[in-house]
Amino acid sequence: MTDRDPVLAVDVGGTSIKTAVLDAAGGESLRRAVPTPFDDGPDAVVAAIRDLVCERTDAAASAGAPVRAVGLVVPGVVDTEAGIARYASNIGWRDAPLRDIVGDAVGLPTAVGHDVQAAGLAEATVGAAQDVPDALIVVLGTGIAAVVVSGGVVVRGAAAIPGEIGHIPVGDLETRCRCGAFGCLEMFSSARGVARLYAERTGRSVDPTEIVAHLDDDPDAAAVWQVVTATLARGLVAGALITDPARVVLAGGLSRAGDTLLAPTRAAFEAGMPWREAPELVASPLGERAGLLGAGILARAAAGATP
Numbered sequence: 001m002t003d004r005d006p007v008l009a010v011d012v013g014g015t016s017i018k019t020a021v022l023d024a025a026g027g028e029s030l031r032r033a034v035p036t037p038f039d040d041g042p043d044a045v046v047a048a049i050r051d052l053v054c055e056r057t058d059a060a061a062s063a064g065a066p067v068r069a070v071g072l073v074v075p076g077v078v079d080t081e082a083g084i085a086r087y088a089s090n091i092g093w094r095d096a097p098l099r100d101i102v103g104d105a106v107g108l109p110t111a112v113g114h115d116v117q118a119a120g121l122a123e124a125t126v127g128a129a130q131d132v133p134d135a136l137i138v139v140l141g142t143g144i145a146a147v148v149v150s151g152g153v154v155v156r157g158a159a160a161i162p163g164e165i166g167h168i169p170v171g172d173l174e175t176r177c178r179c180g181a182f183g184c185l186e187m188f189s190s191a192r193g194v195a196r197l198y199a200e201r202t203g204r205s206v207d208p209t210e211i212v213a214h215l216d217d218d219p220d221a222a223a224v225w226q227v228v229t230a231t232l233a234r235g236l237v238a239g240a241l242i243t244d245p246a247r248v249v250l251a252g253g254l255s256r257a258g259d260t261l262l263a264p265t266r267a268a269f270e271a272g273m274p275w276r277e278a279p280e281l282v283a284s285p286l287g288e289r290a291g292l293l294g295a296g297i298l299a300r301a302a303a304g305a306t307p
């Protein structure tokens with residue numbers, strides 16, 4: 001395989017499974033997303049991943065651009081060397097041998113990585129953290145997690161699960177998280193958290209994008225957003241004080257809210273550390289593409305791409 005060959009990138013989230021064929025420059029084709037069937041159990045999610053990968057590799061071959069490797073990134077605890085998804089609270093799987101299942105199904109080199117670490121790899125390589133050696137990259141999706149970059153290197157940690165900022169207890173300690181703990185950040189400031197807070201306040205289930213769109217004319221949306229951004233800022237303060245980054249990058253789908261998210265969060269973030277200069281807080285230019293781009297990088301490494 002060469003760096004010019006296309007690869008298939010797969011980003012598994014609690015809401016959807018996103019796929020795209022990526023060229024050497026990160027350009028996308030044959031993008032497709034399907035809902036994550038987590039309500040049907042972990043085996044159904046594994047089957048959906050396998051079937052989608054098979055369908056997309058066939059589509060790429062039919063289009064005259066066969067992929068040479070697969071990069072698959074998933075949430076939770078991941079054994080990247082063994083290619084096993086050890087645990088994910090949003091999905092419920094335990095010890096799912098995804099590399100073997102997917103690789104055997106399509107007969108291609110397959111890499112399995114942690115979704116947020118892959119997004120951080122993309123941010124550090126081609127995104128908002130590429131020019132700073134020390135950064136905290138926080139991905140706001142269905143859940144929340146972070147990547148710590150120190151000295152230009154992504155921190156791996158003793159159990160390979162650093163950056164679980166989504167489970168820092170900075171919210172209401174009466175609120176129990178799906179992980180079993182209480183007050184976790186992602187229960188308040190993830191996409192799912194935004195929807196949960198609004199539903200509890202109004203009795204209506206609304207997509208987070210609709211909530212953001214009506215902040216100026218819906219007092220309930222505005223009240224929820226204040227909780228979302230204030231809680232997020234507390235989590236970011238904790239993460240920044242521990243890791244001392246030069247820059248904090250907000251990535252993931254919720255980061256597409258732009259200044260609507262950044263402005264109130266930045267104000268509360270800076271107020272939360274009055275004794276020192278706060279790190280720069282920016283939104284990722286990659287947005288929710290970071291996970292797919294990171295998966296593509298892993299796919300190329302797995303296939304041993306050469307110039």
